[in-house]
Amino acid sequence: MTDQSPIRTEIDTTKGADLPIKYESFLVKHESAPINAGDDTPKSKCDAISELALQIMSGRQKGVSMSKMMHIAEQNKLTQALIIAAYEINRFSTEEYQTRVIEEFRDDAHLQCVKALHK
Numbered sequence: 001m002t003d004q005s006p007i008r009t010e011i012d013t014t015k016g017a018d019l020p021i022k023y024e025s026f027l028v029k030h031e032s033a034p035i036n037a038g039d040d041t042p043k044s045k046c047d048a049i050s051e052l053a054l055q056i057m058s059g060r061q062k063g064v065s066m067s068k069m070m071h072i073a074e075q076n077k078l079t080q081a082l083i084i085a086a087y088e089i090n091r092f093s094t095e096e097y098q099t100r101v102i103e104e105f106r107d108d109a110h111l112q113c114v115k116a117l118h119k
Contacts (some may be wrong), residue, residue: 019084023048030075040090042114042117042118044114045113045117046110046113046114046117047110049078049082049109049110049113050106050107050109050110050113051106052078052079052109053082053086053105053106053108053109054102054105056079056082056083056086056105057086057089057101057102057105057106058102059086060086060089060091061085061091061092061098061101061102063091066087067087068084069083070083082109085105086105089101089105
């Protein structure tokens with residue numbers, strides 16, 4: 001994602017919320033298992049990474065605090081990198097902008113994964 005995206009015009013400055021259970025369990029699941037959980041194909045790896053990115057950005061847009069996500073991520077470098085990237089992007093107040101930024105973040109993570117695996 002680039003900083004020139006036209007969707008970053010609205011910022012919701014309300015303070016963070018608790019991490020919804022589905023995000024926490026998703027992050028914990030990816031801490032205890034390899035990202036390719038069960039299937040070692042590039043497609044399955046990138047699918048898992050893009051789903052993780054979607055969950056992280058969804059939490060970001062819902063107001064989950066970065067410290068809460070980083071605490072759950074603990075030592076997983078990939079998850080930490082996605083969390084950092086998500087918090088470098090503004091939080092939006094309208095559902096339309098939130099949906100767009102979540103989808104863009106998911107797709108960008110998938111693209112970066114595919115590029116990295118096909119080098």
